[in-house]
Amino acid sequence: MSFDPIAATESAKKVRALRKGKNYKKRTSKLEPFRAEIAKMYTSGASLELIALHLETKHKQYAARSTILRYLHSIGVTRHG
Numbered sequence: 001m002s003f004d005p006i007a008a009t010e011s012a013k014k015v016r017a018l019r020k021g022k023n024y025k026k027r028t029s030k031l032e033p034f035r036a037e038i039a040k041m042y043t044s045g046a047s048l049e050l051i052a053l054h055l056e057t058k059h060k061q062y063a064a065r066s067t068i069l070r071y072l073h074s075i076g077v078t079r080h081g
Helices: 005-022 032-043 048-059 065-074
Strands: none
Touching (some): 032 048, 032 065, 048 065
């Protein structure tokens, strides 16, 4: 029986993909625990600066305004519903 290098390579690629995918977990945002609060404040009209100040004072979690806005976009929250 002859050795087929192409088939062996493809088989190894499939095994590697399975191994890598097995433990893959999407990186969660540090803002995730405060998701509902942030979304509610943003939709009710609070500025990003006020949301950042709230997180820092109440939850001891610093986040820049741009980080908060990026997070809001990633979870699909808009200002007007």
